Amino acid sequence: MELEDKISLYYTSLTKSEKKVYQAVTKNPQTVIDNSIQKAAKELGVSVASIQRFINKLEYSGYPEFKLALQKQKENEKYSPSNSNVNNPIIHAYIRSFHLLENLNLDEFLRPLIKDLKKYHNIKSIGNGNTALSAKQLVYSMYSEDKFLDAVDTSIKIDYLANSLDKDILLIIFSVTAPQNTYGKLVENARKQGVPTYLITMNQESKLLSQVSEAIVLPSTHVEHDDNTLHRVDSRAVLYVFAEMISYYYAVGLK
Structure with missing residues (x-):
């Protein structure tokens, strides 16, 4: 499951600091991909503990798995055509939610x-x-x-x-x-x-x-x-x- 989809499932329980981590990480994913958690935290202006809490909240096994998820998402964005979320962000948001709902084990x-x-x-x-x-x-x-x-x-x-x-x-x-x-x-x-x-x-x-x-x-x-x-x-x-x-x-x- 992509990071953006995980956020849809966990958004309601994210704290203010965890949302700050998400903003920093998605704005500068390469910083996480290329560095240790300590160095990434320093460069992103967040704490190591807040990154760890964010990773745990989204049920990644640890920092290495989180880095791989970011790398995969970055590659998907590179090779995928631009979607409609720029012009129709609300429609895109609901489409994503319904797609996740469709794939849940109900x-x-x-x-x-x-x-x-x-x-x-x-x-x-x-x-x-x-x-x-x-x-x-x-x-x-x-x-x-x-x-x-x-x-x-x-x-x-x-x-x-x-x-x-x-x-x-x-x-x-x-x-x-x-x-x-x-x-x-x-x-x-x-x-x-x-x-x-x-x-x-x-x-x-x-x-x-x-x-x-x-x-x-x-x-x-x-x-x-x-x-x-x-x-x-x-x-x-x-x-x-x-x-x-x-x-x-x-x-x-x-x-």
């Missing part, structure tokens, strides 16, 4: 979810703020399959739901960052009650990932400027498409 998440959607009748599609619209999209998508879901779309409703769970409820949570302060109590109570909980997020580091029944991390969407800084683009389009995928596979099944 079966492990979707198979048990579809099975539970068919099994349960009291189903809550949950989102807060912007992702409330994604939760509602799943509700609307399932109407065509004669399946009714309740939308839980505010923090107040989420708090009430956390205190009124029973074993006959199925929870599906849409959240870009999956913050503990919003969903921690709900997920904890669901676990105590034996309530199956499915988390759809874009945050590789959310603590909720290990607390829910099933979770999937989708690619977020971003644009890289000419100076290699990153600009976040609204990722709800990816969540909308995933909601449609759930509805589709509910109707036709998984092969």
Whole structure:
């Protein structure tokens, strides 16, 4: 997977210093390719520790593998025709996100979810703020399959739901960052009650990932400027498409 694609998968969890490392590295890849991590850090104006944290965040085995990835990306850029991201950066960003989504292994998440959607009748599609619209999209998508879901779309409703769970409820949570302060109590109570909980997020580091029944991390969407800084683009389009995928596979099944 190319560095740019990895950034799409890990963007939500990148810290300010890690984004600074990405900007410096992609602006001057040869500095990393030709030098030790100590010398590269000095020339790029970042710390060795921040480079190491960035490498670990993107799940490279170490600095040598990271250097090889940069070398490969540089060679691909040299021999590949220019793409459309200069004139249409937003379109290019979404195309990249959807391409990554297409190539994710979705079966492990979707198979048990579809099975539970068919099994349960009291189903809550949950989102807060912007992702409330994604939760509602799943509700609307399932109407065509004669399946009714309740939308839980505010923090107040989420708090009430956390205190009124029973074993006959199925929870599906849409959240870009999956913050503990919003969903921690709900997920904890669901676990105590034996309530199956499915988390759809874009945050590789959310603590909720290990607390829910099933979770999937989708690619977020971003644009890289000419100076290699990153600009976040609204990722709800990816969540909308995933909601449609759930509805589709509910109707036709998984092969």
